[in-house]
Amino acid sequence: xxxxxxxxxxxxxxxxxxxxxxxxxxxxxxxxxxxxxxxxxxxxxxxxxxxxxxxxxxxxxxxxxxxxxxxxxxxxxxxxxxxxxxxxxxxxxxxxxxxxxxxxxxxxxxxxxxxxxxxxxxxxxxxxxxxxxxxxxxxxxxxxxxxxxxxxxxx
Numbered sequence: 001x002x003x004x005x006x007x008x009x010x011x012x013x014x015x016x017x018x019x020x021x022x023x024x025x026x027x028x029x030x031x032x033x034x035x036x037x038x039x040x041x042x043x044x045x046x047x048x049x050x051x052x053x054x055x056x057x058x059x060x061x062x063x064x065x066x067x068x069x070x071x072x073x074x075x076x077x078x079x080x081x082x083x084x085x086x087x088x089x090x091x092x093x094x095x096x097x098x099x100x101x102x103x104x105x106x107x108x109x110x111x112x113x114x115x116x117x118x119x120x121x122x123x124x125x126x127x128x129x130x131x132x133x134x135x136x137x138x139x140x141x142x143x144x145x146x147x148x149x150x151x152x153x154x155x
Contacts, residue, residue, distance in 0.1 A: 010101035014048055023076075028061060029068045031106075038107045038115050041080030045069045045104040052100045054091040069104050082108030086117060 013020040014030055023043060024031035034042040045068050051057050057065070073085050088105040090097040109115065142148055 006100075008050055008099070008101050010046055010099055010103065011050055014046070024068060024072055026068070028064045031068060031072055034105070038086075038105075039080065039082070039109065039113055041076050041082065041108040043072060043076055043106040045072065045106065047102060051102045053097070053102060054089060057102055065104060069106060072106060076106055076108055080108035082110050084109040086115075088117065 009018065012018045013032065021033040022030060023033065024045075028048060029045060030048055031043050031045045034044050045065055047057065047061050047065060049061070051061070054062075069087060073087075077083070077085055086105070086107040086109055088107060089103075090105075091102070093100075107115065
């Protein structure tokens, strides 16, 4: 785990130091309603321990958070009267993460609700197959490199 870069509002919520609307909790995870929801029923699934980004999460904690999300999804959909769900993780500031405590967004969706996560991104040009193959080979090679740890350079 990386050291925290400062005050964390989610840690405050987990410790009971601020108001929060909890819908699920166990020894590892807590889930609560987002205070600025995309749609009613927008839930955040959060580890109790402070980890800033996805890369910091131990595998067992990540798996547990995913299992908690899967358990919550059908219940949240029913409670919100939603037919579908976006599961969103913004990992790092450049990816849109604004609270630096890892969390999973569960966003209930209905047709015509106005929210959109456009993929493929309309501004993205389609790369040539050679570019895709080169990047795949680079990633695969980095995964097999015994001097690398977790995709990051040692040292």
